[in-house]
Amino acid sequence: MQTSTTQTRKSVTEAPKGKLGVLLPGMSGAVSTTFMAGVEAVKKGLGAPVGSLTQLGKIRLSPENRPKEGGANPCMIKDVIPLSGLSDLVCGGWDIFPDTAYKASLKARVLERALIEELKGELENKFPMPAVFEREFVKNLDGPHKKKAKTKMDYAEQLMADIEGFKKENDLKRLVTVWCGSTEVFQKIKDVHTTVEKFERGLKENDPDIAPSSIYAYASIFSGVPFANGAPNLGCGIPALTELAETKKVPLAGKDFKTGQTLMKTIIAPGIRSRKIGVSGWFSTNILGNRDGEVLDDPMSFKTKEESKMSVLEDIFDPEANPELYSDYYHKVRINYYPPRGDNKEAWDNIDIFGWLGYPMQIKINFLCKDSILAAPVVLDLALFMDLASRSNLYGVQEWLSFYFKSPMVGNGLTPVHDVFLQLIKLKDMLRHLRGDVTFAHLGLNYEDIYDLS
Numbered sequence: 001m002q003t004s005t006t007q008t009r010k011s012v013t014e015a016p017k018g019k020l021g022v023l024l025p026g027m028s029g030a031v032s033t034t035f036m037a038g039v040e041a042v043k044k045g046l047g048a049p050v051g052s053l054t055q056l057g058k059i060r061l062s063p064e065n066r067p068k069e070g071g072a073n074p075c076m077i078k079d080v081i082p083l084s085g086l087s088d089l090v091c092g093g094w095d096i097f098p099d100t101a102y103k104a105s106l107k108a109r110v111l112e113r114a115l116i117e118e119l120k121g122e123l124e125n126k127f128p129m130p131a132v133f134e135r136e137f138v139k140n141l142d143g144p145h146k147k148k149a150k151t152k153m154d155y156a157e158q159l160m161a162d163i164e165g166f167k168k169e170n171d172l173k174r175l176v177t178v179w180c181g182s183t184e185v186f187q188k189i190k191d192v193h194t195t196v197e198k199f200e201r202g203l204k205e206n207d208p209d210i211a212p213s214s215i216y217a218y219a220s221i222f223s224g225v226p227f228a229n230g231a232p233n234l235g236c237g238i239p240a241l242t243e244l245a246e247t248k249k250v251p252l253a254g255k256d257f258k259t260g261q262t263l264m265k266t267i268i269a270p271g272i273r274s275r276k277i278g279v280s281g282w283f284s285t286n287i288l289g290n291r292d293g294e295v296l297d298d299p300m301s302f303k304t305k306e307e308s309k310m311s312v313l314e315d316i317f318d319p320e321a322n323p324e325l326y327s328d329y330y331h332k333v334r335i336n337y338y339p340p341r342g343d344n345k346e347a348w349d350n351i352d353i354f355g356w357l358g359y360p361m362q363i364k365i366n367f368l369c370k371d372s373i374l375a376a377p378v379v380l381d382l383a384l385f386m387d388l389a390s391r392s393n394l395y396g397v398q399e400w401l402s403f404y405f406k407s408p409m410v411g412n413g414l415t416p417v418h419d420v421f422l423q424l425i426k427l428k429d430m431l432r433h434l435r436g437d438v439t440f441a442h443l444g445l446n447y448e449d450i451y452d453l454s
């Protein structure tokens with residue numbers, strides 16, 4: 001019996017040709033350097049791309065859509081979806097520190113020195129371009145490598161010239177931007193963010209509510225380059241820029257890479273909910289000592305992060321639909337800057353749950369994670385999938401990439417999905433759709449094709 005629900009179509013995606021540029025605002029940071037060094041290490045066979053769905057993930061396809069009709073299932077995603085290869089990536093970007101990627105990798109203290117030394121040749125020739133930076137938006141940080149301009153529009157134009165120059169210099173066919181810069185202070189959407197016209201006027205008039213991250217996003221979208229936002233600040237997530245992305249037919253995605261504690265939450269909470277176990281409280285605390293931790297030590301940057309981290313449980317538990325289980329749960333998130341830990345974050349979760357007849361129980365999670373080790377494969381996947389979206393003529397908000405974000409951006413009128421398993425289904429359904437394959441109904445009627453947690 002057929003388990004498919006939608007029509008079969010021809011693949012809509014052009015095969016990638018030539019080199020793909022990956023532009024990273026925040027190029028000297030822990031995440032960017034771990035990503036860039038990691039890609040070079042994988043290319044040299046010095047490590048495996050663990051954590052990357054594009055490199056290690058598999059997907060089930062209907063028999064007629066497999067490379068060899070009726071062949072093995074599941075198939076490697078990278079074998080059946082036209083993604084750029086690692087050898088076609090050229091990384092660059094901007095930072096307020098001028099260090100080469102080699103020096104910045106050493107300073108980030110994520111990867112071992114011996115590995116970085118083996119990659120010295122590849123990393124030493126990568127320099128960040130001068131940044132667009134305003135101290136008001138990142139209070140605990142400053143650096144010397146900054147652009148000078150009279151207006152925010154001038155800054156945007158300088159960034160566009162950088163993008164064009166980088167493309168020419170490296171003979172690139174396409175580019176994507178992934179924001180890996182510091183978390184900016186908390187901002188509400190203001191009038192200047194609401195339309196392209198108002199935003200452009202604001203750029204020309206130096207409106208104080210336009211953050212550097214949104215100037216990068218504007219420059220990228222205006223240049224036809226997809227933009228993904230790895231931090232919780234507004235960046236591309238304002239109506240003016242979603243409007244611009246629609247007009248320019250550019251894909252957008254955001255926001256805030258889902259790694260560490262929030263990833264764990266969106267893995268565990270769906271299980272608790274699916275067994276109809278109640279929750280009366282979820283207390284999360286972290287210690288971390290990298291530069292990101294230092295930036296988040298400023299209360300306004302922390303507020304941006306807090307808002308992003310808080311939203312996931314509301315969606316998964318849906319207290320309105322499950323009032324007897326989740327209407328009164330207390331959720332608290334803390335981040336504490338503790339320099340001795342560097343990038344080795346430690347996260348604790350105490351979950352107060354209740355079961356049959358309301359009897360209380362507790363779950364404790366102690367996650368000793370390496371933030372940037374979890375974030376680097378997310379940057380890689382986003383770069384490759386955003387490029388895939390662009391070649392597939394998908395534009396505007398790419399909700400199918402919610403899998404990678406703490407606060408997924410969604411189109412008008414839609415609510416974000418946080419459950420990581422539903423997010424994976426969405427992502428794979430989009431890949432099947434782009435391949436011209438059917439989506440599966442998960443009815444349990446055909447065991448070869450139904451479960452796709454491969």
Ligand SMILES: NC(=O)c1ccc[n+]([C@@H]2O[C@H](COP(=O)([O-])OP(=O)(O)OC[C@H]3O[C@@H](n4cnc5c(N)ncnc54)[C@H](O)[C@@H]3O)[C@@H](O)[C@H]2O)c1
Pocket residue numbers: 025026027028029030031032094095096097131132133134138143179180181182183184212213230231232256257258259260290291292295371372374375
């Ligand atoms: N697991 C993770 O590591 C993780 C998860 C979710 C989100 N994030 C977010 O990703 C971002 C990067 O994290 P990180 O650990 O690499 O931080 P980091 O502090 O090591 O790196 C950030 C870099 O951005 C640079 N920067 C700041 N403002 C800039 C600007 N306007 N233009 C260009 N460069 C600028 C800084 O100089 C720094 O080198 C942060 O916003 C963080 O909150 C990280």
